[in-house]
Amino acid sequence: TKLIRIILEYVEGGELKTRSIDLLALSPHSDVVALVEEIQKEEPLITASCKEHVIRLVQRLQEKLGEQEDHKFYLFKVRNIFKMTLEILRVSVEIFITGSYDRTCKVWDTASGEELHTLGGHKNVVYAIAFNNPYGDKIATGSFDKTCKLWSAETGKCYHTFRGHTAEIVCLSFNLQSTLVATGSMDRTAKLWDIEKGEVVFTLRGHSAEIVALSFNTTGDRIITGSFDCTVGVWDVVTGRMLHILIGHRGEISSAQFNWDCSLIATGSMDKTCMLWNAMTGAHIATLTGHSDEIMDVCFDYAGQRIATASADGSGRVYNAETKKCIAKLEGHGGEISKICFNPKGNRILTASSDKTARLWDAATGHCLQILEGHTDEIFSCAFNYKGNIIITGSKDNTCRVWH
Numbered sequence: 001t002k003l004i005r006i007i008l009e010y011v012e013g014g015e016l017k018t019r020s021i022d023l024l025a026l027s028p029h030s031d032v033v034a035l036v037e038e039i040q041k042e043e044p045l046i047t048a049s050c051k052e053h054v055i056r057l058v059q060r061l062q063e064k065l066g067e068q069e070d071h072k073f074y075l076f077k078v079r080n081i082f083k084m085t086l087e088i089l090r091v092s093v094e095i096f097i098t099g100s101y102d103r104t105c106k107v108w109d110t111a112s113g114e115e116l117h118t119l120g121g122h123k124n125v126v127y128a129i130a131f132n133n134p135y136g137d138k139i140a141t142g143s144f145d146k147t148c149k150l151w152s153a154e155t156g157k158c159y160h161t162f163r164g165h166t167a168e169i170v171c172l173s174f175n176l177q178s179t180l181v182a183t184g185s186m187d188r189t190a191k192l193w194d195i196e197k198g199e200v201v202f203t204l205r206g207h208s209a210e211i212v213a214l215s216f217n218t219t220g221d222r223i224i225t226g227s228f229d230c231t232v233g234v235w236d237v238v239t240g241r242m243l244h245i246l247i248g249h250r251g252e253i254s255s256a257q258f259n260w261d262c263s264l265i266a267t268g269s270m271d272k273t274c275m276l277w278n279a280m281t282g283a284h285i286a287t288l289t290g291h292s293d294e295i296m297d298v299c300f301d302y303a304g305q306r307i308a309t310a311s312a313d314g315s316g317r318v319y320n321a322e323t324k325k326c327i328a329k330l331e332g333h334g335g336e337i338s339k340i341c342f343n344p345k346g347n348r349i350l351t352a353s354s355d356k357t358a359r360l361w362d363a364a365t366g367h368c369l370q371i372l373e374g375h376t377d378e379i380f381s382c383a384f385n386y387k388g389n390i391i392i393t394g395s396k397d398n399t400c401r402v403w404h
Helices: 032-042 048-067 072-082
Strands: 005-012 015-022 088-091 095-099 105-109 115-119 126-131 138-143 148-152 158-162 169-174 180-185 190-194 199-204 211-216 222-227 232-236 242-246 253-258 264-269 274-278 284-288 295-300 306-311 316-320 326-330 337-342 348-353 358-362 368-372 379-384 391-395 400-403
Touching: 005 048, 032 048, 095 126, 105 138, 126 169, 138 169, 148 180, 158 190, 169 211, 180 211, 190 222, 211 253, 222 253, 232 264, 264 295, 274 306, 306 337, 316 348, 326 358, 348 391, 358 391
Parallel strands: 253 295, 295 337, 337 379
Antiparallel strands: 005 015, 088 095, 095 105, 105 115, 126 138, 138 148, 148 158, 169 180, 180 190, 190 199, 211 222, 222 232, 232 242, 253 264, 264 274, 274 284, 295 306, 306 316, 316 326, 337 348, 348 358, 348 379, 358 368, 379 391, 391 400
């Protein structure tokens, strides 16, 4: 059973608050008006003046449910934008960070597992987080409260609060030079922010649906944005102008990445494919097929020689970036894989799955080297530390685990 909910946002005593309402009874055949009237009896926030708006919202959800019999099309959005995940993590050298539905970001010591700082101040879920690698001295947090905050990783001090988005921030990234942070939002725009000045530099407009993925190239002069409109935008960071729009996918974009030398872009989609593009010209190079369900994540190794894909079909695949051929299949998980990454050397791959396990694989052969068991609910994020000798996993069971 998949959980569908609407989130009501309201102000009480001058403070922004939210309340979620589960729609357990919603099906393609439900009487939406009757359903909302039943909810209204229990929920005083749904006043007569906003009742019609709620009805229209639930009707749109119902339409999404009816688009496919297995409901996958809509539920992908639920998983990636509104699912009740508690921690999403990124890893720096000696510390790691987790973002949470308790509206905070926590900073942890990788070696001891001890909490170093709690970064509080957001008015809603902290959904997207990042270090300014390779420096590792700043943290950015993106929230459903529509703001992004910039913090000191060492002291926990808040440097800036970036305001301007009109809907939830769901993805963010630093450039490698640590001069800019980019935010992607459900308001269909991305914004580039100056880290030192604390001001917006550009607003990237052009997508017709939510932006759910973004990534700078290593030289910092390009950024890509992946959207639910099934396209990826390539933007000039210096001018804020869209250079290319990558059109070809037939489903919503889930992931978009540059390779290390900035020559290739890989995109993953709900259409079950990964596509490769020429980063300079925007030309389509290849379509990597083989998965039987939507692709949840894609990544390059650091040498740019291999591409790995993670899918809702429960498998991962490794492709040769030059020949475009599948060289290994990562099979063994009992549920969808939401996250995949290479270790720094590029010879190991880590996957996180809804089957409550993470797995370590040989990148060349696809052989499973180790199953990391212990979480009591689905694992939605995983990462290696900077050296590649420590693994961190984040789960819906409200815990992170550090594996040495």
